[in-house]
Every structure is written in C-alpha cells, then in structure tokens.
Amino acid sequence: MKRLLLALVFAPSLAAAAEAGFPLDRSPSDPRDLVSLQSGARTFANYCEGCHGVQYLRYNRLEELGLNEGEIRDNLMFFADKVGETMKTVMPAKEAKTWFGVAPPDLSLVARSRGADWLYTYLRTFYRDSKTMTGWNNAVFPNVAMPHALWTLQGERALEVEEPKEGEGAGRPEYRWKELSKGTLTQVEYDALVRDLVNFLVYAGEPAATTRREIGIVALFVLGVVFIFAWLVKRNFWKDVK
Ligand code: HEC
Structure with a gap:
C-alpha cells in the first residue's frame, strides 16, 4: 500500500523529467534590478539586434530603466536614428531565411512563450557540432539554426550525452561538457551576463509589469x-x- 502511494506521488514528476530532456536551470533574473536590466539591454543591442528585434519596444522607453537619452543613443542605438523608433532589427527577413533556413524571430514575446528558465538555459548550452550547418548545436533546442552569438565570451564547448542503459528505469541521460577553447569571461561572469540578458527579455515582454504591480498595491x-x-x-x- 505504502509503495503504491509513493508511486502515485512520484509518478507525475518522473514523467515530467523524462519528457523534458535536458534539465532547465532556474533563471535568477530580478525585474526590479535596474542595473541588471541596463546591462541586459546593452548585451542585446551588441550581440542580438543584428538578427533579432524586439519590435514593440521603443528606445526612449528604456529611460524607465534609469538611462538618459544620451546614454541610450551612445550605447544602445546602433540601428536607429531617433529615440522614438522601435528596437527593430536591420536584418531583412527574406535574406535571413536564405542564410539560416529560418528567419530569426522577433523576441518581444519569447520570454512569455518559452519562459525565463528555458532562455537562461538555452543561452548557456550551445556546443560545437560539426554535423550542423552553422557548426553549433544546442542542448535545449536540438539542431537550432542560430549560431552561438556569444561564443567569444563563453568559449567553445563540446557536449557528450550518455543515454541511460536499457532496463535501468531511471531514464535520464547524463550530460558532460568539455571545454574546447576559453572565452573572455569566466563561467560565473558569463552566467551573470546571461542572467541580465534574460532579465531584459522578460522586461521587453511586458515593460509595464512593475508599474502594474505598484498600481495593484x-x-x-x-x-x-x-x-x-x-x-x-x-x-x-x-x-x-x-
Ligand atoms: C546571426 C544571427 C543571430 C544572432 C546574432 C542571434 N540569433 Fe537568435 N536566432 C537566430 C535564428 C536564425 C533563430 C531561429 C532558430 C531556429 O528556429 O532554428 C534564432 C532563434 C533564437 C531564439 C529561439 C526563439 C524561439 O522561441 O524559437 C532565441 C531565444 C534567440 N534566438 C535569442 C537570441 C539572443 C538572446 C541573441 C543575442 C545574444 C541572439 N539570439 C543572437 C539567429 C541569430
């Protein structure tokens, strides 16, 4: 009887674990941390906006992250002339499609569709794979068409996956990372950079979230x-x- 109860209690979590594949790390982002949001916006403008936009966000809205117009102009606006413009990408969707096979999607709502934990894991689990077109693959997005945009910071890694042996029941593969080359950041620094970037993407999905909560109170x-x-x-x- 006790066994049966235990089985019932744990069955759903086991099923979820088996389904999820690579385990997601919890995103430590904090939407009230303005310094982190500013740093995330900077990383986005420098490393992502060449391919992706966040088309519902205007540059001058970033003033609410504690930046003034000059700072926004100097540090974040590489693709626009006026601060009233939205953060669109300059990459033409049609050409992008020829290059990558898929056009890089707009990332305005990606934090809502994928969740912060998925993004935080995704941006930290690119690995070298000679079988893909870009030479990169990803642990939570197998055969992704995006190359690792932050590889100079993180360095290059390889991923070895050991499938669970038949009949052992506890069905999680084992993942082992191997460093191929060093990036300019340490792992702790890289994780912090991705935390800030995810924080910014969550903010971009709902810039009014903080004010909404204050109005509620x-x-x-x-x-x-x-x-x-x-x-x-x-x-x-x-x-x-x-
Ligand atoms: C060289 C172009 C390029 C750059 C630079 C780039 N991406 Fe991508 N990204 C892509 C492409 C292409 C896809 C579509 C992948 C697919 O569907 O297989 C993609 C997909 C994604 C996705 C998955 C979207 C979804 O839900 O399917 C996320 C998240 C993402 N990119 C985030 C980023 C972030 C954050 C950066 C900056 C660090 C970045 N990308 C830089 C080309 C790029």
Whole structure:
C-alpha cells in the first residue's frame, strides 16, 4: 500500500523529467534590478539586434530603466536614428531565411512563450557540432539554426550525452561538457551576463509589469480605506435599528 502511494506521488514528476530532456536551470533574473536590466539591454543591442528585434519596444522607453537619452543613443542605438523608433532589427527577413533556413524571430514575446528558465538555459548550452550547418548545436533546442552569438565570451564547448542503459528505469541521460577553447569571461561572469540578458527579455515582454504591480498595491490600499468608511457609515445608519 505504502509503495503504491509513493508511486502515485512520484509518478507525475518522473514523467515530467523524462519528457523534458535536458534539465532547465532556474533563471535568477530580478525585474526590479535596474542595473541588471541596463546591462541586459546593452548585451542585446551588441550581440542580438543584428538578427533579432524586439519590435514593440521603443528606445526612449528604456529611460524607465534609469538611462538618459544620451546614454541610450551612445550605447544602445546602433540601428536607429531617433529615440522614438522601435528596437527593430536591420536584418531583412527574406535574406535571413536564405542564410539560416529560418528567419530569426522577433523576441518581444519569447520570454512569455518559452519562459525565463528555458532562455537562461538555452543561452548557456550551445556546443560545437560539426554535423550542423552553422557548426553549433544546442542542448535545449536540438539542431537550432542560430549560431552561438556569444561564443567569444563563453568559449567553445563540446557536449557528450550518455543515454541511460536499457532496463535501468531511471531514464535520464547524463550530460558532460568539455571545454574546447576559453572565452573572455569566466563561467560565473558569463552566467551573470546571461542572467541580465534574460532579465531584459522578460522586461521587453511586458515593460509595464512593475508599474502594474505598484498600481495593484495602491488600488488595494484605496479599497481598504473605502471599506473602513463604508463600515463606519453602515454602523451609523443602523445604530437606531435594534
Ligand atoms: C546571426 C544571427 C543571430 C544572432 C546574432 C542571434 N540569433 Fe537568435 N536566432 C537566430 C535564428 C536564425 C533563430 C531561429 C532558430 C531556429 O528556429 O532554428 C534564432 C532563434 C533564437 C531564439 C529561439 C526563439 C524561439 O522561441 O524559437 C532565441 C531565444 C534567440 N534566438 C535569442 C537570441 C539572443 C538572446 C541573441 C543575442 C545574444 C541572439 N539570439 C543572437 C539567429 C541569430
């Protein structure tokens, strides 16, 4: 009986683990950390915007991350003249399709469709693979058409996967990373850079998220005050009816 209960409790998590393939790391991003958001925006402009846009975000909106117009112009605007423009990519979709086989998608909503944990893992698990067109592959996006845009920072790695042996039940493959060349950042620094980049992509998916939460708290407070007055009025009205 006890066994059966245990099996029932653990069955769903085992099934989920087997389905998920490469395990996702938890993204440590914090949407209230403005310094991290600024650094993420900088990395995006330098390493991603050549291929991807975040077309619903205007450059001047980044002022809410604590940047002034001059800083936005000097550090982030490589592809636009006016701060009122949106962060589109300059890469023509048609040519991109010929080069990569797939046009690089706009990343405005990618944090919502894939989730922060997936992005944080994806951007840290590119590896060298001579069988793909770009020479790169990815642990959570097998045969991805995107080359590793941050490889000079992370360095090159190879991935060995050992499939679980038949009949052993606990069905998770083992993953082993091998360093092929060093990047300019240490692993800790690289993880921090990706954390900031993911933070920025989450922000880009819903720039109003922080203000929305603040408005919610103010609204609850106002409702609380209204409740107290309503209750006092009610007590006053009914005090003679007993
Ligand atoms: C050289 C062009 C290029 C650069 C630079 C580039 N990407 Fe990509 N990216 C692509 C292509 C092409 C795809 C489509 C891959 C596919 O569908 O197989 C893609 C796909 C993605 C996806 C998956 C989208 C999805 O949900 O399917 C994410 C996330 C992403 N890129 C993020 C980034 C980030 C962040 C950077 C900057 C560090 C970056 N990319 C730089 C070309 C590029």
